[in-house]
Amino acid sequence: MKEEWRYIFSKGVFEGEFRFMEPMKNHTSLRIGGPADVFVIPQDPLSLRNLQVNFKKMQIPYFPLGGGTNILVKDGGIEGVVISFKSFKRIEVIREDNKYVDLSVEAGTPLQGLVNFSKWNGYSGIEGLTGIPGTVGGAVCGNAGAFGYEMKAVLISVWMIDAEGRLERFKAEDIDFGYRRSGISPAELLLSAEIRLMKDKKEDVSARVDSFLKEKRKRQPISAPSAGCVFKNPDGLSAGKLIDEAGCKGMRIGDVEVSNLHANFFINKGEAKASDFIRLMEKVALRVKEKFGIVLEPEIRIIGRDA
Ligand SMILES: Cc1cc2nc3c(=O)[nH]c(=O)nc-3n(C[C@H](O)[C@H](O)[C@H](O)COP(=O)(O)OP(=O)(O)OC[C@H]3O[C@@H](n4cnc5c(N)ncnc54)[C@H](O)[C@@H]3O)c2cc1C
Incomplete structure (x- = not known):
């Protein structure tokens, strides 16, 4: 060493x-x-x-x-x-009254662990995030969302180690959130998030979670190896629909395939390579541009070095 x-x-x-x-x-x-x-x-x-x-x-x-x-x-x-952030996965109730509950959730907590905790306790606000894999840290950094729900909507503040090594608390309103993005820089390390949920009837929260999950399962190949939506939805449009209408469903390079269920999901069918994934992204984006004149932007983050 x-x-x-x-x-x-x-x-x-x-x-x-x-x-x-x-x-x-x-x-x-x-x-x-x-x-x-x-x-x-x-x-x-x-x-x-x-x-x-x-x-x-x-x-x-x-x-x-x-x-x-x-x-x-x-x-x-x-x-x-x-x-x-695997070792950081505590959920703690830090404040509550008869209407609201504030939770401190460590960054490595699986998002579905948090959704289930809320479901079992009858806390409302994140039902639409059901079925989204990953951690709470990732969900805050990318402002994850679905069915009109978004992470930023329930966020009060975050504890972060900033680029200078200082442990600081940032209020949600001081973080620049947008569609599937936040102003948190790659040099900053998110330790925990404080979120506010509303107290509700357990059976109502549970019914909403179950119905969103059913809907998600119907629309997305959630058990196949993917990274979720490859491209962001252009303003007022669905990237999946554009890719589908450009005839790209089932298109394949190497072991990477455009899902037949949801065209904005690319699936690893075996031993896929990142280079094939990127080539398929380029091919699909070109088809959409040629057909609709729309430039698709990646939602997934591509990192690392070429082989
Ligand atoms: C089947 C499937 C379905 C999906 N459905 C949806 C959906 O409906 N809606 C949606 O929004 N997304 C969806 N996604 C995409 C993805 O699950 C979300 O974006 C998720 O929130 C990413 O979290 P993660 O922990 O995996 O982050 P990662 O992929 O590990 O990281 C994402 C970014 O966050 C940063 N990051 C993560 N943790 C920290 C931390 N503690 N401190 C600082 N930076 C950090 C990373 O550096 C990286 O830049 C789906 C993905 C799959 C595979």
């Missing part, structure tokens, strides 16, 4: 796990991606902060990873360090 890593991972500075040359296909819903130089799972906020300060000092690039459900990692893997 190089000297710099020996220091970074020494006792007292870092508690957690670390691995070298970790295949990212094991950490993405698409099951695609070459190795990360280093993959770390810090166990506590201090270790996370120490990592970030040291990476900055030593100019080592880092990438915060949630559930890996909205990213495409290139075949050459990721230079530097991938930071996993």
